[in-house]
């Protein structure tokens with residue numbers, strides 16, 4: 001009887017617990033979502049006005065096996081089908097990361113499956129693989145509550161960070177300004193909504209930094225907004241929150257789109273992809289679409305539910321590591337400040 | 342019947358395997374080292390040494406706390422996920438109950454405790470009677486001095502067991518005098534073998550429902566409840 005080799009489909013189970021979402025997903029061949037379960041803790045953290053690490057860790061340990069079970073049941077797959085377990089090893093909240101990492105190790109041991117550690121930002125980037133094939137070299141803009149980065153990729157699994165924030169992440173600035181305007185947590189979507197109703201009448205600063213730098217800084221902008229509100233209150237001037245939100249957002253978006261555009265030119269990329277929770281921001285999406293519509297560089301932005309933290313993106317990035325033969329040992333640890341490389 | 346016991350609730354890392362009633366192996370270290378890095382390799386190594394595979398396990402017993410919040414979670418996450426993946430029951434046992442076993446032949450009542458900072462301890466009162474460990478006073482988070490007052494009122498000799506004994510010995514002797522019994526150093530360390538014994542007859546809850554026993558609210562939660570004007574007795 002003749003033997004022939006058929007390329008078997010690859011199924012990777014991903015686990016993500018780096019912040020306040022307990023998430024498990026199964027992904028086929030790195031680009032097709034079989035199941036994607038996310039248990040959000042946002043309701044619990046709302047009362048504190050932000051994510052409390054200890055509370056997040058407590059929720060994760062209570063949720064993890066429930067979310068795992070739901071993902072496996074929804075997938076209709078058996079353990080024999082699963083090729084490897086991928087888990088976010090960092091960066092993130094250490095106590096939160098530890099739950100995912102230890103759960104992943106327990107499964108890898110119990111089911112004797114390969115274990116793969118995934119960088120959270122690599123995950124965000126790979127969320128785009130559910131939407132489009134990667135065209136290298138590509139430029140990725142990652143904007144979230146914890147990150148603002150520009151990354152160039154020349155091949156799968158290869159990351160060159162060409163710019164990052166020197167202080168606050170864009171999402172952090174959004175949350176802080178939202179709090180000052182008395183908006184509930186999380187602030188990003190609230191500002192986005194208010195901004196759409198107002199006009200950018202206030203000229204807040206843009207931090208361009210040194211000539212040619214692709215780094216970001218949002219702390220100066222944040223202080224400018226605080227001072228503006230403070231001074232207006234002292235002079236008893238009426239504040240139009242819609243205009244403050246629009247002006248703040250205009251500054252953030254101007255810097256993000258301009259630097260992304262300049263980097264895309266300089267590195268002569270064939271594709272620009274956007275990732276991270278702030279990529280759900282309508283103002284930012286529109287501005288990027290406008291800016292790149294004048295060029296022949298294709299722009300990819302994933303659908304909203306793939307912008308925020310999820311485990312499908314971890315499984316997708318993990319698939320590449322799996323194919324490239326990268327494996328973690330049972331001594332895998334959580335690394336809250338893991339570098340991307 | 343193979344039972345795996347896991348304890349990372351405090352500084353000690355302990356893993357033990359029972360075959361029916363026989364302790365066939367254990368690994369213990371009594372150092373403050375990274376549980377997350379070391380636990381799974383320790384389980385892997387021990388199972389290889391005693392030549393059993395994960396599918397042969399029939400029950401897991403885990404130290405449920407109190408102790409280090411992170412340590413308790415590492416043990417519980419590992420135990421729960423192993424139990425879920427292998428489809429076997431997981432039993433949580435109080436870390437204090439497990440430690441009390443070190444005094445199992447004592448005629449005295451037993452007060453195991455862990456330091457909980459700022460003069461507080463996690464403790465409870467246990468008694469070994471008719472070949473079984475009994476709980477006399479439930480585990481709690483309490484000022485050591487208040488706890489010692491309570492014990493003094495019993496007018497009984499009390500055996501104290503704690504890996505944090507050095508820090509609190511003086512206060513215990515000052516308040517309880519001759520009523521306090523403090524054994525030599527090795528008795529103050531938990532053994533995962535006793536954790537396994539403490540849990541082996543228990544059927545346990547579903548894996549999903551098993552939660553750490555912190556004995557203390559998260560600080561943010563406690564402050565929030567205070568701000569809500571809710572009065573809540575904790576411990």
Ligand SMILES: [Zn+2]
Nearest residue numbers: 120124144309
């Ligand atoms: Zn993220």
